[in-house]
Amino acid sequence: MPTTEKTAHPDSGAQVLPMRVGHGYDLHRLEPLAPAGAGRPMVLGGVRFEHDRGPVGHSDGDALLHAVTDALLGALGEPDIGQLFPDTAPENDGRDSREFLAEAVRRVVSSGYAIGNLDCTVVLERPKMGPVKETMRNTLAELLGVPASRVNLKGKTHEKVDAVGEGRAVEVHVVALLMRAGEA
Numbered sequence: 001m002p003t004t005e006k007t008a009h010p011d012s013g014a015q016v017l018p019m020r021v022g023h024g025y026d027l028h029r030l031e032p033l034a035p036a037g038a039g040r041p042m043v044l045g046g047v048r049f050e051h052d053r054g055p056v057g058h059s060d061g062d063a064l065l066h067a068v069t070d071a072l073l074g075a076l077g078e079p080d081i082g083q084l085f086p087d088t089a090p091e092n093d094g095r096d097s098r099e100f101l102a103e104a105v106r107r108v109v110s111s112g113y114a115i116g117n118l119d120c121t122v123v124l125e126r127p128k129m130g131p132v133k134e135t136m137r138n139t140l141a142e143l144l145g146v147p148a149s150r151v152n153l154k155g156k157t158h159e160k161v162d163a164v165g166e167g168r169a170v171e172v173h174v175v176a177l178l179m180r181a182g183e184a
């Protein structure tokens, strides 16, 4: 069992522990693509989908990357994605969400942690994730700098009920485990 250090993290005040767990959640409305609606091109986990609807968002609207980013930041006890990258800031307009994730990964490393594993659930009626699920998993692992075996990705529908089930939104849940560097 690794030694538990009681030192508070300088940025967040969060206690330095052998392991820290984080949860991330995100939801984006899906609308017809602009100019018919406010939808941006559909992107999830850094992978583009051909679809007639896409996420409404200030950035590129990648709900999976947003939830992963928040899970990592949450594990560190740091401010969430909306605080770090406000949707009122012009530089975040249409911004590639891979940049948000890269900043979270940078903070994980600079805090002395490494990514243990992630479990991600995407709730989406359409488009179907199945054909590109492995590509999404591999892309996510690459962005995180970990082997794909540390990233799990599950796709579910919302059984055609409520906004997600009616194809008007995408919802993502992520749990991430961080381990002290050298122990992951």
Ligand code: MG
Pocket (backbone or CB within 6 Å): 026, 027, 028, 057, 061, 062, 063, 066
């Ligand atoms: Mg978001």
